[in-house]
Amino acid sequence: MAYEMQGAQPLDYAPCRYGASKLLFRGPKRSTEGRYAAFLGGIETYGKFIERPFPALVEMQTGMACVNLGWPNAGLDMLVGDDEIVRAASGAAVAVLQVPGAQSLSNRYYSVHPRRNDRFVQPSPLLRAMFGEVDFTEFHFVRHLLRHLSHVSSEQFALLRDELQAAWVARMTLLLRRIDAPVLLLWMSAHTPPEHAGDPEICADPALVTRAMLEAVRGHAAQIVDATLSHAARSAGIAGMVHSEFEANIAAELPGPAAHKEVAQHLVPVMRRFTLN
Template sequence: MSYHESDATGAEESVCRYGASKMWFRGPKRLLVKPYVACVGGNETFGRFVESPYPAILEQRLEKQCVNFGSLFSGADALARDPEIPNLMGGAEVCVLQLPPVLNQTNRFYRVHPRRNDRVLEATADLVALYPELDFADVHFVRHLTSRLAEIADARFEVVAAELRQAWGRALRKVLGSANNRVLLLWLDWDRSTMADPSYRGLTDPVQITQEMIDELSDVCAATLRLVVRPSGASDDLEDMLFGTLQQPMAEYMIGPATHREIAQNVMSAICDLE
């Protein structure tokens, strides 16, 4: 199945589903032939506006089927709740799991959409009680919500941050616990110097993944690969991406083809080290 967009907004991108999953993954749909490598993740794994995301490049270099289970706007919540993810990961010889953002998950302070985990469905009674002076009626995205909370800059935000870190860890443990194979955690960390540019503040999450959070998952994964990446708008990658005129602002926030090639090379080396 595909979704289609006009020339003004961009080229067609193919999406598909596997088994009982409710998530839309990067297409075209593949026949899963064992042994295969499962590449699970969000926007970067999906590779929006990129003809050959890193799973496709990895397949060429490993000479082994590498299936792209990247799903746009997904997070820890979608991965932990989806009924098919355990089967897709469990059937693979090796899994590459792109670490999801800390913000994109349901927790005791807000609920997110079950598949588009970047969208807030509602603030809970706990959040309203914690921030009685705020009106959450016009807040629809998790980064907008948490940024508003962080701007107040008092001890209350650390309560929210601690809840998000704990919920993230629980969700990832559930996902990793269902994968009866070797899992390589892929930590794509935005370049700090780029994030200092006001043009890219929209990529900066008030609560970010830390090494301590990764260390707490070390007993349920085979290895972790941390790569520092830059959005295409801050590099020479933008001109090699596929997007329509109205999509350029979104494309500038995505990683480009050169970065996908770099990720594939590093992931290949990390997988070879597991053998």
């Protein structure tokens, strides 16, 4: 059941480090020697408010050690820039990469924090020129900034969106090339990959990522696993999530245990083909 009273026992994420990485990942810590699977991604992979996130469920069902390298604020910049994550993923029998959104990466228009990629750092002169009427000091999070800019000028925002989508393809290609192991790209979302560049909403994760973008990087991955969440999983809401009353609004925006169970069911048969060889 969900803990909805302040003072309730919170989840123990058993934080741990791998190698020289500055990040604290979710434990229990697993060995990166021998055969194991590595999971890279954001807050869903980390399993915020989830007692057994999908990496743990996969471990239970396959018997293979699963190294959870999920990070709540992860974007492509953090994944590409952390050598320890790349090293751990490269040593795995198979790596699962949760498809990240295209908003949380540095580009020609703005820069993001190197580890907390959801944080907006500063605009470039190019973005200032495009949106001269905007006071960028008011924004601390990328998604908030993009939502505002889309309302200021849909035409200018379209140029920014195109830049983000092109940068995503380039950065994803770089990451996949750096990982010396079969990589499964995991599409974990409430919606299927959209067909048109203008369809993805900023608030719908993975933000701004289209089917064409996935196809552009498919050749560098072993397989794309479509784990679009069912209506039943989405409707389950926060049932089974462990959070305080103060955290209820945050938890409501994340997939719950039913969604994680579905994702594991999608992954297990695919992963077995790579891990049993």
